[in-house]
Amino acid sequence: MGLLTFKKGIHPPDMKFLAKEKKIRRIEAPKELYVPMSQHIGAPAKCVVNKGDEVKAGSLIGEKGGFVSTNIHSPVSGIVKAVIDHPTVFGTKVQTVVIENDGKNEKAYLDPVKPSAVETIVPGILAGGIVGMGGATFPTHVKLSPPADKPIDTIIINGAECEPYLTSDYRLMLETPEKVVAGLEIFMKAVSAKKGYIGIEANKKDVHGIFSELLKDRDDMEVSLLQTKYPQGAEKQLIYAILKRVVPAGGLPMDVGVVVQNSGTAAAVDELFSEGKPLFERVVTVTGNGVKEPGNFIFPVGATLEFAIEQAGGLTDDAAKVIMGGPMMGFSVDNLKIAVNKGTSGILVLTENEVMKEDYDVCIRCGKCIDVCPMYLSPYKYIELGEQKLYTEAEQWNVMDCIECGSCVYTCPSKRPMIQFIKAEKAKITEQRRKEAAK
Amino acid sequence: MKKFYMSTSPHVFSRDSVKKVMWNVNLALLPAAVWAILRFGMDAFISMLVAITAAVLAEWLFAKLFKQKIRLWDGSAFLTGLLMSMTLPPGMPIIFLIVGAFFAIGFGKAVFGGLGYNPFNPALIGRAFLAASWPVAVITWKEPTVGALSSISAEAAGTLTSTIPAEAVDTITSATPLGALGQAFSLNTQGVIDGAQLDAVTGALSSKESILDLFLGNIGGSLGEISALLLLIGGLYLLWKKIITWHIPVVYILTIGLLSWVFGGKGLMDGSFLFSIFAGGVFLGAFFMATDLVTSPMYSNGKMIYAFLAGVLVVMIRRYGGYPEGVCYSILIMNAFVPIIDRFTKPKPFGYVKEVSK
Structure with a gap:
């Protein structure tokens, strides 16, 4: 039978065997949760609780801050310990409600x-x-x-x-x-x-x-x-x-x-x-050769990576890279206080041997990036253009159509960091467009 | 706290590397290289060894000189040396090989910025330089010295000897099938031999036995061009390893074969398809030279245009040019057109094509 698909793309080893057989386990929520007001694309939610407020699982703690925005709810019952700026996966700090879990698990569903x-x-x-x-x-x-x-x-x-x-x-x-x-x-x-x-x-x-x-x-x-x-x-x-x-x-x-x-x-x-249960918890795969017991868990949003990794038996001695999301599009983090959010489908820990440490090599124009690009782009070109800061040219080469799937970098014999350059070029072009729109 | 590695996505990679690509190409050349040694003996081995050593030394020297990354063992300089030696006859004077290899690496590659930036195939630059500097050495063929195998050149020469006037025999010096064919045509043009005699020569060259010898490599010629079969095996390996795609070799070989069939004989559609593709360096060029990653087009359509035009050039040079063989120049000339071919063959991205019915 013919399977449905798109043109081009890659076949990386799927590595799903690590956690595939593990039933989803509901985990007792941690003592302390860090619930960010920005767990979505768009405007951050407006925090509607103050230090000392009592909350229950499902209580509204953040209200949508624009059309492209949404509400945030408390994942547990307890007390708002503080409202702070806390690091997130994107490297920036965002307003975060710290909740002390009282363990009673009282609900306030819709x-x-x-x-x-x-x-x-x-x-x-x-x-x-x-x-x-x-x-x-x-x-x-x-x-x-x-x-x-x-x-x-x-x-x-x-x-x-x-x-x-x-x-x-x-x-x-x-x-x-x-x-x-x-x-x-x-x-x-x-x-x-x-x-x-x-x-x-x-x-x-x-x-x-x-x-x-x-x-x-x-x-x-x-x-x-x-x-x-x-x-x-x-x-x-x-x-x-x-x-x-x-x-x-x-x-x-x-x-x-x-x-x-x-x-x-x-x-x-x-x-x-x-x-009537709002979105305040989700299934997360904690996996990779860098954790001792990979598995699938239900975590409340606001649980830290540290807590999540502990549930999977903790880090191995050779754990070297922690990724929020999958290996192709996920973000590496260096701070395990960062919290699980509504979009955290997985936490992947790679070991020392699995981390790419070599410097990238020259482009030998093999064309493999072109052969795999599902958007039919010419990824190799974006490094050439990015190095020379030719952003208008990058736009002409359709960089804005890139979906940042990473297939090009995966397949590149020289491991050239196309996605890094593409992200920078997109940011520059978006900034330029915004400036022009403001004129 | 433990320090973790940070990077932009993706975080996993294929196991491919420049080194693997280059050594795989070297490996693919191995059967043909070993055959050359069996066929031509120590001469062939020394040629290869000298060219490779000189190329690797040149790589080191020029990388130092131009402050480029030193990449002695990634196989790219090794490949340039090996490929260049395979385009040359056995028994080339050692000094020529050394000069050729230095020229290939220095002026074929390093001056442009090193690996990845060279517009022309370095090995062919080396060969072209030698052909321009010492034209006689590059086309002085030795009979194969090892193996009591039948030689097509002897057969062709025999046919010529028996069919043409004695005074013309002396001028038949070529030990390669293509050379013999070219000379027969020019002798015919000069009126030294008549049409029937020319037919006898072309007939002998494109006979079943002759084609089989060509295919298997029981002939004289440059080190790397004698066995189409072993080059084909290497080429298939490269295709299997996905280092090259089918576009360039298939289009190049078919273009040469078809055009030679149409224009390569005495009249139209009188040439030999198989003779034209098995003789000379077509298979070496098709699988190992025209497909050079750095100097060939990026897009499939472009690859086909490039290979087609290169094929046309081969037939034109063979039939009407001053050289018996045109593979080297056909590829070098088309290398120059790669940027413009790339520009006009860039595909439209996904989403710009017309929407399929809703």
Whole structure:
């Protein structure tokens, strides 16, 4: 049978065996939590609690700070110990509510709403603070509010989990597939989409089987088996694989009538509408050869990396690099006080031997970066242009279309840091565009 | 607190490296190189050894001189030396080999900034320099000295001897099939031999036995061009290892074969397809020279355009030029066009193509 896929891409060793068989474990929340007010793309939430305030699991502690923003809720019951500036994964400090857990686990959930009417779903999702849980953390209610001239006919649930090592989506879909289906149903209702797809990579055949069984009597939903290839779970590539629709450059999935949501997000939305539970915890894979007992855990947001790694047996002696997210697009961190947030799908620890320490080599124009780029770009060029600060030229070479999947660097014989240059060029170009818009 | 490594994503890498690429290409050349030694004996071995040693020394010297990264053992200078020696006849004077290797590394590569920045294939720069400086040495062929194998050159010479006037025999000096063919054509143009005699020569050269000898490598010629079969094996290895793509070798070989079939004979569509691709350095050029990563186009379409034009040049040089063989110059000339080919073959990124029906 032909598996669905996109053109180009890479086949890194998937390394999922480390945590694949480990059931999701619910962990007792730590004594102290650091809940940042910015766990999403867009404006940070406005903190609505003060030192000394009492909170319960589900209490609102941050209110959305703009249209592209969302609410933040307390993951535990306890006392607000302080409101501080605390480091995050991006290296910058953001306003963070420090909560002392009283261990009573008292709840203050929202009133469950029946997701029957379109008008109740989107506000409900905002109230629940739901964001894209695949890593991008784009506020879900925004994705579900397309302008009137862009009707949505299809929702795709992204269950590709194409990042090596990560197994959080896999376990979630395996253990609670009905929640994913219920979430998909809510998404479809929210935008009146006629069709829903669940995209699963072929390395998760068991999950594909479960969904096929669950959906066998439905004609509005379908599960799609995708080739195991990175970056299969990138939005534009996923849409192309399943629907053969091409999202225009600079555009969004809604331009081709599609909204893509992560499988974890779907399950969170189901919990929100069935139990009134806002998004304050998530499944996280803690894995890699740098931790002693890799596994899948439910962590409250605000749990530190230190705490999370302890649950996985702690660091090995040769642990050398800690990555939030997957190995292809995740961020390396050097401070284990940084907290798990709504987008933390995994914490990966690499060992001394697995870390690249060599300096990068010259470009030998082998063209492998071009052969693997899923956006059909010429990655090698961006280092050449970046070194000479030729940002306008980089823009002409379509650097803004790069999805930063890292396939080029992965495959480069010289390990040239294309993504580093591309990120810098994009930042410069965005800054320039902003300046021009302000004029 | 423990110090952790920090970097931009991605954090995992393929196991590929420049070193692996270069040594794999060297490895792919090994069968043909070993065959050359079996066929030509110590002469061939000494040629290769001298060229490689000189190239590696030159690499060190020029890297020091231009303050470039010293990369003696990554296999790239080794490859330049080996490739250059394989484009030359056995028994080249050692001093020529040394000069050629220094020129290849110094003026073919280092002056442009070192590996990755050279517009022309360094090994071919070395050969072209030798061909311009000592033209006689570069085309002085020795009969293979080892192995009691039938020699196509002897066969061709025999045919010529038996069919053409005695005074012309002396001028047939070429020990390579392509050389013999070229001379037969020019003797025909000069009126020394007639059409029937020319037919006899071309017939002998493109006979089944002759083609098989060419394919297997039972012929005279440059070290690296004698066995199309062993070069093909090396080429397939490079394809399998994904170091090269099919575009350049396939288009180059097909272009040469088809154009030689159409224009390479006495009349139209009278030439020999197989003779034209198995003779001379076509396979060496197709798999190891035209595909040189640094000096060939980046995009698939560009690779095909480049290989096609290079193929046209080979046939033009062979048929109408002053040299019996055109592989070296066809590639060097097309190297110069790579930047412009790249510019016009850059594909449109994903998202700029027309939307598929909604």
